[in-house]
Amino acid sequence: MSAAAPRFGTAQVLFGLAVGILVIFVAVPVLLIFFNAFWVNGAFNVADVLKVLRQKDTYEALLNSLVLASGVTVTGTIVGTFFAWLVTRTDLPFKGAMKVLFLVPFMLPSFIGALAWKMLLSPRSGYINRFFQEVLGFDGPVFDIYTYGGIIGVETMYLFPFVFIQVCGALERMDPTLEESARISGADLFTITRRITIPLVLPSILSGALLIMLYSMAHFGTVAVLGIEAGIYNIPTLIYEKIHQSAGSFDSIRTGTVLATVLVVTAAFILWLQNRVLSRGRYQIIAGKSFRPTELKLRGLRYPLLAFCLAYIAFTIVLPTVTIFLVGGLKTYGLPLAAENFTWGNYRHILFEWQLTRDAIWNSITLGLAAALITMFAGVIISYVIVKMKVRGKGILEFLGMLPFSVPGSVIALGVILAWSGKFGVNLYNTVWIILVAYIARYMAFSLKANSAALEQVHDSLVEAARASGATMWQALRDVVVPLVRPGMLAAFFLIFLPALRELTVSVLLYGPTSRTIGVAIYTLNEDGETVYSAALAGIALVIIVTGEVVIKRFFKTASGS
């Protein structure tokens, strides 16, 4: 055995800190969920779990999650792959601009989109339905958004970029000589696409599709806005329903934990599948450089396809956004969208007068900042230990580090309720602090990803060179590691801050009377029938989010340019 006594130095402090953070914020909540699901009256009990799963609303929710997620995955993958091919491999006009536009849905919170579509397509009062009835003379409502099809359609609009990004990347990185050599061998373009291109990008398509699946399975907002009306529940919305209606009774918590367990297992399975797909596909697209691939000449279809793309963007991005702002400006919901019915009053009321919405905006911004800062620093410490340090017991840490990736938001929320409601001495229930704790767990994955990527670029010898120059561990961290991973830390900060601003899934399970977030406020106002205020707040949220995105993009561009 090593005779050199391990000193209690920097390494041990960092390791302890890393394990501590992950255990307290991530592992304990998740373990409590499993514990509560399988442990009844001090005994391991599977029969009871099965009983919960056999209840009608439970298995229906499971089935719904599956059906909705599968539907969104299929449509999102088709849409994403098609547009990705269009902007990388054809001579479509304005390809660069189109590519940026197709990424816009990523910025927009999908529950706000769902809200807009509800305003447009709800059978009773949707503007489009009314237009069809009042102007075109249809007898009844033509469209019904409160259906599986409606939910799948809306989720597709916001989730297809997962596939779009992956496939664009693969098609751009793909070495064109692979296709050219097929061409020389006598294959025509159709054969090349079928035999060479598609097999080569298939891992990217699949990996993007699995991301859509993962996201959709655990997605709360759209289903909550559009499904509950028609009695369509998925796992996260049923958890919400159970927790909220029965105000934390034991049975509802138990049902929640069982559902959450199913969600975690499914998510872990999907992630495992995605990892396998990616690792198998890694060798296929070797070139890291950007090439100019051969483009398909669209000829006569060039402008019709451009028109189609623009129409798609107008329909899925512009129309809902405009609807939100217009409805937010209406004196009363249901009035025709005519000039005399508009007022700035709603926006003024929300921003300057109403305590509830002002609290919500304040809460979201402070929560976002706090969560981003804390998680950024925690993430850099944990990543450092995982990527750089040689300590005993690192395997545990690597496992713990994987956890945040596979724990969906509603599971985290349920977990922190179990952990921080006073059972263990600390009661944060109904305060903003419980949301903060949940955000840290929820966004740890982003921080770990960004920071490990940055740290992997920092070669060990850079730190060792500092130590050999006489620097202590802390000095080496301060002078070498931190400056070099600063871009990764910044990226982590914004990767957390922006989504946290519009977060709904977690906070909707945790909010109290004074701890609403923007997302919660929009959602509850809508539930309470305050549609115009809900839309106005959503409009303000959109302005904050888009401004944030643009400022940060600009900032990163100048930072990387210098």
Next chain:
Amino acid sequence: MAGVRIEGLAKAYGDHRVHTGLDLEVVPGQCFTLLGPSGCGKTVLMRLIAGFEAVDAGRILIGERVVADGASGVHVPPDERGIGMVFQDYAVWPHMTVFDNVAYPLRIGRVAAAELAERTRAAVEQVGLAGLEARLPSQLSGGQQQRVALARALVSRPELLLLDEPLNNLDANLREEMRFEIKALQERLGITVLYVTHDQEIALAIADRMAVMDASGRPRQSGTPAELFDRPADDFVFRFLGIANFLEVRRVDGSLRLADGRTPWAGPAPDRPGDRLAVGFRPGDVVASRGGEGLPGVVRRASFLGAQVDYLVEVAGTTIRAAVDSGRAFREGRVLAEGEDCRLAFLGVQWFDAGVLDAGAA
């Protein structure tokens, strides 16, 4: 100026024993080269001396100070060992200018601003980078980055400079140039240098003393480069320091014959008893000529390499390499063609036990 003494050092990673009971001594003020095949643990040894790894057993002394001791658990951290180190991949900090890189050890050592500027400038000048102080490493060539690393390692006037294959990533010309510069710097500054490499040419050129390690981390021989080259302790050292030819020589009825049992050995007499021996020699030790005295052979391949002609010669069923200085070969009309018969004379040979023949051509 401090020497290094390593006593009974052991280091293992799990079941993989890198070093067991290693002893080594580096004389103060000398350049000591540690030569060994990749994976022999020479980098591990370097890291143990620098303090990036802890010893399992044994002691490391830098000067008179024990910096690592397995028995008492002493482990002086790298920053307190007073060393300078240059890494294989330079490890120049990409976010600092040349000046800041070189000045860093002084900053950490809280050297006053004026002295810091002066010493940094001097160190930068020493490695021939004057005028490039404000550049970032990304604006430098590989050779220049390595010079920055060297200046950084020297600026705090360390007692001991550790160089871990610092020239590996440079191209051949630069490697040769840097090799001389490092040697010149070491002599001028009079510091102790421990240089680790698997490149025998660098090792021989730069070392005052050197040691050859085998793949299992055991030092086979140490001494001056000339000693090791001229009087290798065993066939491993012999093989490692250049191209090695071996022929089997048998004693048959009191006379020496090659492996075929017929051809008589026509070279220096063996220095050891035994019925079966191996004679080793370098391509340059062979004089190949047309006719005359010597061991008969057939030229199987002749490659003109510029300064030298390289022959592959078959002797009694074994092929050996012979190198002949082109100029002399031309002047003396001794350029041999493929398929030609020739005679081989030997300027110097090493005798080994026949077992080395089975060790295979390394």
